[in-house]
Amino acid sequence: MFAHVMKSVLKIFLITSLLSAEFSSAYAQGIFSSGKSTTSDADKQEIENSESPRFMMRRFVEILNNENVEEAFNYVEFPKGLNLDAKRKLVEELMEVLNKRGNIDLALISNNPSGSLSDDVKPEMEKIGTILTTPNSFPIMLRFSTEKTRKGWRFSSEFMERIPDVAETLHLSSFENKLPPQLVGHKLFGIKIWQWIGLAIAIAISVLASMLLSWVLFHIMKRLVSRLQLVVPDEIFMSFITPLRLFTGLFVFGFAILFLDTDLGFRQKLGYFESVTLTLTFSIFALRLTAAAIELSRLSYERQGKTNSTAMLGPIRKGLSVLIVVLCAISLMRNLGFDVTAIIAGLGIGGVAIALAGQKTIENLFGGISILMDQPVRVGDFGRFGTTMGTVEDIGLRSTRVRTLDRTVVSIPNAEFSHMTLENFEKRDKFRWLSQLGIRMDASTDQMRLLLMQIKELMLSHPMIYKDPARVRFVSFGASSLNIEIFAYVKASNHNEYIAVVEDMNLRILDIIRNAGTDLAYPAQTLFLERGAGISKEKVADVEKRISQIKEQDGFPQPFYPSSWAEDKYDTLEFPENNPSI
Template sequence: MKHSGTPLPAYSSKPLHFKSFDMCSRNTFQKGHFWILFFLLLFNNFQLQAQLVPGQSGQEESVEVQYPEDPLGRRNPRSSIAGFISAVADKNYARASSYLDLKDLPSGTEEGVDLARSLEMLLNQKGHILPYSWISDDPAGRKDDGLPPNLDKVGSITVDGENIQIYIEETKGPDAGPIWLIASESLEKIATISTVEIITPIDRILPEFLQGRQWGGVPAGQWLATILLAALCYLIAWSIISLLVHLIPLMWRKARTETVSGVLKAFALPLKLYLAVWLFVVFSQDLGISIIVRQKFSGITVIIAWVAFLILLWKLAEFIGAYSKQRMINRGSVSGVSVVLFLRRAARIAIVVLGIIAVLGALGVDVTTGLAALGIGGLALALGAQKTIENFVGSVTLITDQPIRVGDFCRVGDTMGTVEKIGMRSTRIRTLDRTLITVPNGEFSSSKIENFAFRDRFWFHPVLGLRYETTPDQIRYLLVELRKLLYAHPLVSPDPARVRFIELGSDSLKIDVFAYINVATFDDYLEVKEDLLLKMMDVVGESGTGFAFPSQTLYFAKDQGLSKEKSRTAEETVKKWRENHEMQLPKFDPEEIEKLKDTGDYPPKGSVMKKDSGTGKIPGL
């Protein structure tokens, strides 16, 4: 409410509720708290005076002044317009003139009465008033309409192609309170229009016996005509939209698909209602149906428009939910179906809440307080259910990104096992110890996830530690023979497959083996790994050296030491490689690799798998 330049009402009108204070004083006095109340009252009075007297505080504070009720209900734009419509419905044009700002017009009751009657007739013919829910019920009016603070637009009239805006203006009453009246700027233009011979189309159509009987200040025929017009408008809208829904698939092939067809069906009913409302508003204005009747139905049209919008949201939510549910079923994602059903229920609840708020607002109920309470309640609920919401968002992330699926073997943090279930709140993992661990989805989705199910091959990476008595030629022999072993094996990928002498360790000479084994399962990998390690032990043994013991190992006399004969053989083999330029170091000759490819003895000689295929490969791979 605006108070600049407005004198404050006398204190005698409402003396700070002294009556309630007196009653309270007696009660508190009986309880022994009189002095506490006295000081509180003194402090309150001091604060009020500090607010009322300018310049006594560093910051001027606004005071909400309560004005007495206006007998005609003109404290805000909505009640003032409603009062004017009610007055003309009662044919009380003298009271209706009290809602007009006649300060710039010739004085006299008759002048105001004539203007009130003329305004009604023009509104009946080619005018409209905004629905009441669209007109501000704030004593200060609307602040977001781009008009001066004391002016609000409430309707318009079209006469001979000229559009006359109907404004309502804030004035000051005898008690300096706000009084909203139809602006003199609009009344000046209305006063220049002759309304003597105005006959509306509805007056020509209705028979006399339907015009003689009055219902609510309007001929009964107009009420009946309005109801019939509403039914006719819906019939027209239904025919037009049904025809379009039938023709669109014939003209547009994509509209025959399930997705587009579902969207068209979702829009069908809302469009029928929207078109029916629009036709009703246009036809009722063109027919000249009384503004009294149209204002009664204006709230209904707004409600129907909101209902149409809510039906559209509902149908779209149902269609999207059903479509997403079917997609999840086709993928076999049970948890995805659960998320879709939850989101669909949440959308339904949101649409219902939005519908209730919209309908109450259309009926003129102030929902600001309810929205504020709903916002605070929603914030409190969100804070209380923070972990639940976090887990739900985590489950949605797991389903959309799909870093894991049911049946996958994975590691999440310190947990390793097989995923058994992905639920709305948590995920269950069966560990290697056969225990069941439940991990909240919020924690799960934010953790580092290692999924072994997506592994395309297995890494074979042993490090062989040789005794320090091993000679360089023996190491060269081992490097060549071990590479031959990898290149020859049918399940070892040759690229990369490397064997390198990498380190003179504190207790051993270290040879690094790096290769990938082309198998599908972990069991197959262990099988091939076992075969390779056994063959590597054979190669090390044939070289005349051995694996190193830890440096703490004590050597006793029983230790036979290294085989001099095998060492001599390895050295002679390396010598021949040198003489014949056949030493495959530092790299193997590609032609030699091709010769060795798939020539390895695998499965090993004597294995039962040899008789199954004779191909040297694991059956089924």
């Protein structure tokens, strides 16, 4: 069961990973539009927090898209001593650096007017992203201005002082300087022609790399499974090809885009597309992994002969698949800008309502799961279940069906069945034999000793009787009998074999009783005149002679039957008997 527990833990880990797999959070409606605004709840929240760093950067992205240098002046804290032309040039360089090397995630920027209080910068400062340069990158810093005319968040003067050096480096190392003017000077949908060509090449490289890397990962997985000596069908490996290709393709594509110097707005849109695609890829991977785990569990149960346990694998797979799809849908809706908090709250209320309405059904479902996992009984087992005795015919999602000794079928809800006292006769390793003999009251003491000794000898010599405890004792005086109790365990694998052994022992004991010159007692008090032969005097005399011989030799072995007397009698009889006496 350890392997199955580990698989379950792996599924839970994957689902938890999916919850955190919203790699690029939602970009609100209108972020990349041409100045158009909406009246959604999200926008109302932004208007309420208009002094927050996120609101400031959201508006600056629109300025970047529109290439509005004059309006960008309001969001910059200039170093001292710059004239108007120097300021304009610095703003243009800022826009160029942000477009080409800016790494900013709007969703991660604080929406608090005071900024994030958990970073390691001064209270009036805020880090909102990174400028990716070689050899060292540096943070994009904002400062909150308290000037009455220009109150709000702006790019800090310290950050702006580093922009000219980065811009000069970009000009010297820019790939555009080596391209024909026709590819650099013309744009299509705001993207330069050479960048469109680069996008096509990046897509082609991503497709080829995804095929190569997925093939390598596929064979690494197969070799790892082979080294661990696990039996995994090839169909399961093949099911992971598609998500592996998508993962590797997205990774290579994201890396290749860094060399195209596309503007910040386009990268934000591309990041939004990648986050949606990556969420779908994670969902496909999670569904394939769930199906693979369920299939491996099914094969493992079948190899162990636990075919009944496979009944619950189908519902478990469906439940996990529904959970994965729901989490994927919530993630996608968040990426599309919806407020998922209300959706999650609605799902929670709906789940509570469904749970209350289907309480008994859910209780029976989990009762069935506990029966199949714990396996106190299996299909085909005979036993006593509460007050019902019979054979288990089926363990379903809602109830367990039992075929009784009267050949009727009793259907017991799983919730009730799992709380019953279940006595499974199929799992006993041996059968108990407890019997009581009533010997005639006129039997002599010597006859009783001989009976006890010979029955003990019979039990020790019979190959189907366990030697410990093989007990025969004169236990009580009945109203009309001398009572001998026989207790032993029978070596039998089923009830029919047990009955056959008990029948053989009873016949042999009956012969012993008759040969001892006595008989079983009648369970009544009867006054009669005996005119027939009665008890055989010859047998009585023979018994008395045998008793005298035993007394003269070693004496009777009662009451403890020493091992020196018992050992030479072990398993000396034939069973079944070839020529039983009639």
